Amino acid sequence: MNTTFQDFDNEIVKLDLSGKNHHVGNIVEFGNDLIVLFNGTDYIYIPFEHILNLSIAIDKDHKDAISEPLESPSIASKANKNDLTLTNVLTQAQGMFVEIYVTNNQPLHGYISHIMEDYFVFHSPIYKTMIIATKHLKWLIPYSHNQRPFGLTDHNLSVKPFTKPLLKTIKEQVEKMQNELVVFNLGEKLHHVGKIKNFNGLVVEIETARNVSVFLNLLHIKTIHRV
Numbered sequence: 140m141n142t143t144f145q146d147f148d149n150e151i152v153k154l155d156l157s158g159k160n161h162h163v164g165n166i167v168e169f170g171n172d173l174i175v176l177f178n179g180t181d182y183i184y185i186p187f188e189h190i191l192n193l194s195i196a197i198d199k200d201h202k203d204a205i206s207e208p209l210e211s212p213s214i215a216s217k218a219n220k221n222d223l224t225l226t227n228v229l230t231q232a233q234g235m236f237v238e239i240y241v242t243n244n245q246p247l248h249g250y251i252s253h254i255m256e257d258y259f260v261f262h263s264p265i266y267k268t269m270i271i272a273t274k275h276l277k278w279l280i281p282y283s284h285n286q287r288p289f290g291l292t293d294h295n296l297s298v299k300p301f302t303k304p305l306l307k308t309i310k311e312q313v314e315k316m317q318n319e320l321v322v323f324n325l326g327e328k329l330h331h332v333g334k335i336k337n338f339n340g341l342v343v344e345i346e347t348a349r350n351v352s353v354f355l356n357l358l359h360i361k362t363i364h365r366v
Contacts, residue, residue: 173186181281214228240277
């Protein structure tokens, strides 16, 4: 697939992604499991897993809107393109202000504080501390150096220590959160808000406000934050 992307050098391309999303821009770099697209404003890091198809953009408005980058990407491969992996990008992004997209048509703004085996911890000024399943990350956009989410100061956005011990996997972390009030998937569905009542295998039982039990598949839980 990397060889295929080399064929699109200097071309404006359109990427269709899962969840009916798309991006248009220049492919500026690619690694083993993601590509980097420049859309005229931002560098966008997109895992291969969520790319449905790629085509050359034929819309003249798209082509005219994509300017040359004024600065190098803040996250890049160190020695060769094989170094640029999703794990490496997340590691380099720790402590940076970034935009990420996971679910529910709601980009999240903040910073990554911890990277675990199959999830990472994200601090959002809106949602506070969140657990994000890595496999559901659709894209990541680093902020430019002079940008701050919502115009907040560094003091308001400083990294807050995660006071509770983090476990290696999201499965272990959810199991430990039994009897806590949580919001799954940014509250995309009514039954994504409630108390974790039980956990068995990959099935999470959540009790809603009306004391109704709903059983969720852990593999489809993308984000978690405590109430």
